[in-house]
Amino acid sequence: MDIKQYDFDLPEELIAQVPLQDRSSSRLMVLDRAQETIEHHYFSDISQFIQPGDCLVLNDTRVLPARLYGAKEGTGGKVEVLLLHQSEGDEWEVLVKPAKKVKAGTKITFGNGQLVAECTEIQEHGGRKVRFSYEGIFLEVLESLGEMPLPPYIKEQLPDRERYQTVYAKEEGSAAAPTAGLHFTTELLQSLEEKGVEIAYLTLHVGLGTFRPVSVDQIEEHDMHAEFYQLSEETAEQLNRVKENGGKIISVGTTSTRTLETVIRDYGTFTAASGWTDIFIYPPQKLKAIDGLITNFHLPKSTLIMLVSAFAGRDFILEAYNRAVQERYRFFSFGDAMLIL
Structure with a gap:
């Protein structure tokens, strides 16, 4: 399938650079898959469309302040380090810039020597493995030195780093926010909850691969990045009960969706599980785990718009995206939302 089938024209000024002060005041486009209708609302209206007995599934991952700015020991050359994920102990897989200056054995210091990274392995595409040394608790050191790893299309500074976290973020480990939950x-x-809607939580630590463009002409040739997920026994039981009682499973975001679809693919039912998933969902695949999806508006030719198209149909989704451009919706991480039922 040709990647050009998932392209669309997006004026740059529609890419949201800053979040709204009130999270729930963003706009909400509501799509009915069966009727192929499109309505325009605000996110605060969402309870109109979710019924008692339905279940919202939220990703409770918390974004690490994963971008660090340091200097090479000996030369003082500036180096940017972006944490991807923890390999083992104090060893992490990272991206570095400029990559050519960081060879095996290179040491990089951050702050006043509060944190030191030694490169232990060179990987592809600017990737490195580094081992950190420090005193105290790593996450506390990181909180004091690190910056939020905002997506590359956001040029503005974020004064309040909590605005790039969901209000229910708990499990540290993401390199990016599950942005559908920011509303x-x-x-x-x-x-x-007072209306009778159930709330369930799972964890998927979002990797920066979520922003990586598809660089092949044929979608089937794309290598999907792997991300760590965890679905608890409590959540699995809750989701199975909702299904048995006739309620809808409404996934908040593509990260929650990928987790649920991975579990259904591997076990056939909602089952407690954890591990790494590189599931790649695109038409004509059908989603088996969810009945509804809350999601933001995604990049052209991205794996995320392909996933949404698998759920609602490519033609319908592209029609909705064109309508969003006409109606001046705000796009991407700090943008508006879409509810698909």
Whole structure:
């Protein structure tokens, strides 16, 4: 399948650079798959479309302040390090810039020597393995020195780093936020629970591969990045119960969707599981785990728009995206949302 089938024209000024002050005041495009209708609402209206007995599935991953700026020992040359994931102990897989300056054995210092990284292995595409040394607790050191790894298309600074976290973020480990969840406030979630909507949590640590463009002409040749996920026994039981009682499983974001579809693919039912998933979902595949999806508006020719197209149909999704451009919706991480039922 040709990648050009998932391209669309997006004016640069529609790429949201800053989040709205009120999370739930973003716009919400509501898509009905059966009727192929499109309605325009605000995210705070979402309870109109979710019924008692339905279940929202949220990804509770928390974004690490994973971007570090340091200097090479000996030369003082500036180096940027972006944490991808923890390999073992204090060893991490990272991206470095400029990569050619960081060879095996190179040491990089951060702050006033609070943190030191030694390159232990050279990998492809600017990747490195480094071993950190420090005093105290690594996450506390990282909180004091690191910056939020905002996507490359966001040029503005983010004064409040919590605005790039969901209000329910708990499990440290992501290199990017599960952005569909950024629209929820504590009050909105509470009102949904009071209505009788169930809330379930899982964890998928988002990797930077989520922003990686598809660089092949034929979609089937794309190598999907792997991300760590965890679905607890409590959540698995909750989801199976909702299904048995006739409720809808509504996934918040493509990360939650990839986790649920991985588990259904591997076990046939919702089952407690953890591991690495590189599942790649695109038409004509059908999604088996979910009945609804809340998601942001994604990059042209990205794996994310392909996943959404697998759920709602490519033609319908591209029509909705064209409508979003006409109606001046805000796109990408800090942009508006779409509810597909």
